[in-house]
Amino acid sequence: MSDAAPALQLRSGKSAPQVTTEPRAARFALIGCVVALTGVLLFAPLAAVFAEALAQGWRASLEGLASPDAHAAIRLTLIVAAITVPLNALFGVAAAWAISKFDFRGKALLITLIDLPFSVSPVVAGLALVLLFGANSSLGAWLIAHDLKIVFAFPGIVLATLFVTFPFIARELIPVMMEQGRAEEEAALTLGASGWRVFRTVTLPNIRWALLYGVLLCNARAMGEFGAVAVISGKIRGETTTMPIMIEMLYNEYLSVAAFSLAAALALLALVTLGVKSLLEWRYADLLAATRRH
Amino acid sequence: MPPTPRLAPLNQASRQSRSADRLKGKLLIVASTLALTLGPWQVAHAQDGTDLLNVSYDPTREFYRQYNELFAAWWVAQGHASVTLRQSHGGSGGQARAVIDGLDASVVTLALSADIDAIAQRTGLIPEDWQARLPHNSSPYTSTIVFLVRDGNPLGIRDWDDLIRDDVSVITPNPKTSGGARWNFMAAWAWALHAYDGDEAQARAYMSALYHNVPVLDTGARGATNTFTQRGIGDVLLAWENEAFLALAEQGEGAFDIVVPSVSMLAEPPVALVDGNITSDTQREVAEAYLDHLYSPEAQALALHNFYRAWDVSAAAPEDIARFPQVERLSIDDFGGWAEVQPVFFGDGGVFDQIYEEQ
Numbered sequence: 001m002s003d004a005a006p007a008l009q010l011r012s013g014k015s016a017p018q019v020t021t022e023p024r025a026a027r028f029a030l031i032g033c034v035v036a037l038t039g040v041l042l043f044a045p046l047a048a049v050f051a052e053a054l055a056q057g058w059r060a061s062l063e064g065l066a067s068p069d070a071h072a073a074i075r076l077t078l079i080v081a082a083i084t085v086p087l088n089a090l091f092g093v094a095a096a097w098a099i100s101k102f103d104f105r106g107k108a109l110l111i112t113l114i115d116l117p118f119s120v121s122p123v124v125a126g127l128a129l130v131l132l133f134g135a136n137s138s139l140g141a142w143l144i145a146h147d148l149k150i151v152f153a154f155p156g157i158v159l160a161t162l163f164v165t166f167p168f169i170a171r172e173l174i175p176v177m178m179e180q181g182r183a184e185e186e187a188a189l190t191l192g193a194s195g196w197r198v199f200r201t202v203t204l205p206n207i208r209w210a211l212l213y214g215v216l217l218c219n220a221r222a223m224g225e226f227g228a229v230a231v232i233s234g235k236i237r238g239e240t241t242t243m244p245i246m247i248e249m250l251y252n253e254y255l256s257v258a259a260f261s262l263a264a265a266l267a268l269l270a271l272v273t274l275g276v277k278s279l280l281e282w283r284y285a286d287l288l289a290a291t292r293r294h
Numbered sequence: 295m296p297p298t299p300r301l302a303p304l305n306q307a308s309r310q311s312r313s314a315d316r317l318k319g320k321l322l323i324v325a326s327t328l329a330l331t332l333g334p335w336q337v338a339h340a341q342d343g344t345d346l347l348n349v350s351y352d353p354t355r356e357f358y359r360q361y362n363e364l365f366a367a368w369w370v371a372q373g374h375a376s377v378t379l380r381q382s383h384g385g386s387g388g389q390a391r392a393v394i395d396g397l398d399a400s401v402v403t404l405a406l407s408a409d410i411d412a413i414a415q416r417t418g419l420i421p422e423d424w425q426a427r428l429p430h431n432s433s434p435y436t437s438t439i440v441f442l443v444r445d446g447n448p449l450g451i452r453d454w455d456d457l458i459r460d461d462v463s464v465i466t467p468n469p470k471t472s473g474g475a476r477w478n479f480m481a482a483w484a485w486a487l488h489a490y491d492g493d494e495a496q497a498r499a500y501m502s503a504l505y506h507n508v509p510v511l512d513t514g515a516r517g518a519t520n521t522f523t524q525r526g527i528g529d530v531l532l533a534w535e536n537e538a539f540l541a542l543a544e545q546g547e548g549a550f551d552i553v554v555p556s557v558s559m560l561a562e563p564p565v566a567l568v569d570g571n572i573t574s575d576t577q578r579e580v581a582e583a584y585l586d587h588l589y590s591p592e593a594q595a596l597a598l599h600n601f602y603r604a605w606d607v608s609a610a611a612p613e614d615i616a617r618f619p620q621v622e623r624l625s626i627d628d629f630g631g632w633a634e635v636q637p638v639f640f641g642d643g644g645v646f647d648q649i650y651e652e653q
């Protein structure tokens with residue numbers, strides 16, 4: 001305690017030394033630049049979407065969302081996200097665990113493979129799935145003969161989204177787990193814990209915040225993916241149109257209010273996930289501070 | 295001091311395992327919600343044979359939305375069980391490609407016969423003689439290609455030769471993916487052949503100059519319309535007449551003018567049953583009725599109301615008929631039909647590729 005007191009005084013003292021040496025004008029100009037840029041790049045487009053959605057009032061906006069096709073699009077988007085995010089979470093944790101806690105041949109190759117969806121354009125990913133499962137491949141012909149529809153149907157959309165969102169969670173976890181090292185796991189093992197128990201009681205608690213960020217990023221992308229899904233969806237109204245596809249369709253049909261209402265709804269879904277994240281951070285602030293110490 | 299750091303992790307670990315239990319509870323809730331949502335979804339999409347997928351091109355969105363309602367009501371009024379009509383839209387070439395790749399269209403209603411020919415030739419889902427199965431070359435409605443210009447026609451664009459002026463920027467979609475763009479191309483070609491007394495070299499030079507004035511090639515007609523009307527790019531849009539009228543109706547009469555060129559095409563967007571995708575007799579019956587009913591006076595009136603030049607005007611409102619200006623419309627058959635035109639002009643290395651590579 002006696003050590004801390006002078007330090008506190010120093011910080012609150014009037015003659016605190018300037019940390020930055022730049023003149024005030026330069027600092028305000030830089031801060032102004034950042035505020036203006038975030039305003040133009042982040043807030044203005046979002047505000048424009050909401051303004052356009054509400055251009056003809058709440059009622060028109062809600063009517064745009066009330067159509068069965070819009071409902072189907074929202075439901076499809078949520079279901080696709082609900083399937084892809086847990087699968088990618090499972091894969092991401094497994095991959096990050098293997099890469100950061102074990103040594104094996106081909107580790108670099110595995111990391112490259114995980115990054116592949118980041119470097120491949122979503123359109124190419126969609127086309128690749130059409131080539132693989134489409135009616136003109138032998139696999140696709142066999143599937144169609146057995147009445148299993150992949151492309152231009154629900155499974156294709158899930159596959160495309162899964163591919164595109166593949167790296168999000170793993171990529172979020174790998175650096176964190178690498179940094180944490182394996183000392184704690186090794187300690188747990190020497191104390192006689194089983195592999196599963198080590199994972200559950202040592203590794204998982206350490207990575208839960210990184211995992212949460214990964215899940216949120218993955219979820220946002222899964223709901224917003226356009227390119228790959230556009231290629232494989234077949235654009236059947238109310239059936240294979242996810243929210244982003246439906247937004248484009250409505251806009252092309254001159255139904256701007258409906259299009260922007262749906263766009264606002266999609267943006268709101270993203271804001272809700274952000275809100276959930278902030279809520280969790282606030283609720284578990286002490287825990288977060290504790291894990292950050294590692 | 296030394297004991298404290300050792301105690302902290304222990305304390306923390308017990309708190310973490312408690313919240314891990316809470317997390318498990320939440321996961322269970324998420325999983326059961328998922329199961330509940332998924333269940334009904336699969337039931338709702340069970341195939342009972344009386345559903346129909348119409349794979350169509352871009353500008354027919356409004357027409358088929360209305361026609362599907364009309365047909366569904368008419369079909370039930372005829373004493374049949376109700377039918378689920380599913381609808382898909384996109385660039386005509388891209389839609390044909392999707393059907394070839396396995397999109398299970400029951401009927402296709404595309405922009406030009408070449409795209410339906412492509413499905414017939416590559417998959418055998420449609421018999422080669424499909425175009426003779428329904429009246430008027432299987433085209434229940436027709437259209438033509440017109441110019442849409444900015445209000446008051448500030449650049450004074452009157453005919454095809456104005457489009458190659460240096461100060462004119464032209465919007466037309468990519469003929470590789472868009473059916474409308476191929477009609478645009480052929481309309482310009484028709485005029486050029488006519489203007490240069492059949493001299494193909496000069497006609498090519500004209501086409502080259504025309505595409506030199508095109509800043510963007512959208513993939514579909516509707517995308518091109520949006521580029522012109524909403525993004526404000528270009529001085530003239532080469533458009534389906536129905537698309538141009540729709541833009542006027544949607545964007546307000548004061549925003550654009552329609553200019554009718556001296557020569558244009560009789561654009562025939564045909565329809566066909568995709569025999570190979572039909573799974574039951576009931577579905578075949580509905581699909582055939584769906585196409586036949588397009589020729590009924592009510593459906594024809596609906597097509598006229600949506601700015602298509604339909605054949606039967608008996609049930610149409612007078613203002614829907616009076617709207618169409620007189621225009622000399624050449625048939626694609628004057629150029630040998632789409633079967634011949636498609637490979638020569640739009641195939642790999644065809645006329646379009648040649649003039650576009652010269653740019």
